[in-house]
Amino acid sequence: MSQPFQEMARLSKLIHEPARLAIVSALSACQAADFVFLRRLTGLSKGNLSNHLSRLEEGGIVEIRKEFVGKAPRTVVSLTEAGRRSAMAYWEQLERLKREAVRWRPEAVTTP
Amino acid sequence: MTAARASAPSRSRLARFTRIYPLLQGYALLPWLLPMVALLLMDTGVVRGGWTLLLFGVSLVLAWLEQRAVSRWYERTYGLVRQQGVKFGSFAFLGMFLVGFWLLPPLLVRYAGVPDGLFSWRGVLHWPWLWVGVTLVGAAFALRPHLSFVAVFGALLATTASLPLGEWLGTSDGRHLFYGFAAGRTLGFALILGYAFSAHGALVRELRVIQGQLGAPAASSTIPNAGIGANEAGDDA
Numbered sequence: 001m002s003q004p005f006q007e008m009a010r011l012s013k014l015i016h017e018p019a020r021l022a023i024v025s026a027l028s029a030c031q032a033a034d035f036v037f038l039r040r041l042t043g044l045s046k047g048n049l050s051n052h053l054s055r056l057e058e059g060g061i062v063e064i065r066k067e068f069v070g071k072a073p074r075t076v077v078s079l080t081e082a083g084r085r086s087a088m089a090y091w092e093q094l095e096r097l098k099r100e101a102v103r104w105r106p107e108a109v110t111t112p
Numbered sequence: 113m114t115a116a117r118a119s120a121p122s123r124s125r126l127a128r129f130t131r132i133y134p135l136l137q138g139y140a141l142l143p144w145l146l147p148m149v150a151l152l153l154m155d156t157g158v159v160r161g162g163w164t165l166l167l168f169g170v171s172l173v174l175a176w177l178e179q180r181a182v183s184r185w186y187e188r189t190y191g192l193v194r195q196q197g198v199k200f201g202s203f204a205f206l207g208m209f210l211v212g213f214w215l216l217p218p219l220l221v222r223y224a225g226v227p228d229g230l231f232s233w234r235g236v237l238h239w240p241w242l243w244v245g246v247t248l249v250g251a252a253f254a255l256r257p258h259l260s261f262v263a264v265f266g267a268l269l270a271t272t273a274s275l276p277l278g279e280w281l282g283t284s285d286g287r288h289l290f291y292g293f294a295a296g297r298t299l300g301f302a303l304i305l306g307y308a309f310s311a312h313g314a315l316v317r318e319l320r321v322i323q324g325q326l327g328a329p330a331a332s333s334t335i336p337n338a339g340i341g342a343n344e345a346g347d348d349a
Contacts, residue, residue: 043322
């Protein structure tokens with residue numbers, strides 16, 4: 001396999017999925033956001049968003065806290081330090097991949 | 113997954129939207145029309161004497177309380193974002209406004225030989241609104257492309273404030289038209305109303321664009337049982 005494609009295979013699968021990437025991108029620009037904001041932003045159903053957040057929490061990317069506003073519950077999500085580092089590493093890797101893909105030329109096929 | 117079918121919105125778009133989300137809560141500015149109405153009542157002489165201070169104070173308190181109520185509505189409906197500390201940018205615009213308002217005129221008069229009549233309250237130009245316009249254009253540039261109304265309004269304001277409208281339209285003492293209370297209040301009303309509706313419109317529009325780019329999932333792909341956020345406000349509709 002050529003270099004850009006080897007690099008592509010090493011991208012974090014956990015972050016690379018579009019909905020999770022959107023969640024991580026939004027969280028990287030703030031201290032924390034609640035469940036309602038992330039649902040509005042991504043347009044995901046409660047179930048799907050909950051599923052994605054669980055995956056990110058299991059991977060140590062996000063931290064999920066329950067708060068109460070009066071008697072109403074509020075779920076607040078923030079990136080962990082490890083999550084911020086993973087996100088930065090992912091974007092740097094993606095940028096590198098883009099640059100390599102531009103330079104990439106198919107290797108000449110040699111016949112015996 | 114349905115989301116994978118569409119192209120993902122760019123990281124910068126998502127980050128920018130999240131960062132300026134509080135500024136897009138336009139309806140939260142509407143309660144500040146109350147003090148404007150109070151000022152209008154005072155200007156027109158409907159309320160006089162000791163009542164003016166009381167009326168203005170009460171309108172400020174009411175506006176602040178209502179702004180909090182509208183902000184809570186935004187939290188319930190569109191969600192909450194906690195920003196990372198206090199951004200320098202928010203102070204930069206306030207600083208730019210204050211510097212231009214108080215510091216720039218004496219400096220221009222002293223070092224650039226600009227006649228000080230330009231900055232007086234009887235001037236042919238209207239320096240305060242001119243500088244408000246310049247500040248608004250700067251703010252809109254920083255928040256582009258979401259608040260184009262602010263850019264257009266700011267540019268119009270700066271242009272009209274720098275034209276000798278008083279002389280052209282023949283006011284009695286040649287003062288700029290904006291020095292009249294009716295023009296000043298009208299501009300204030302227009303700015304608040306325009307900002308409120310255009311900012312809220314930008315919020316709704318941007319959410320729709322981002323959701324569209326993510327390919328907001330169809331009902332068939334949803335997982336009905338939400339563990340995290342199961343009791344959160346709002347429906348799945």
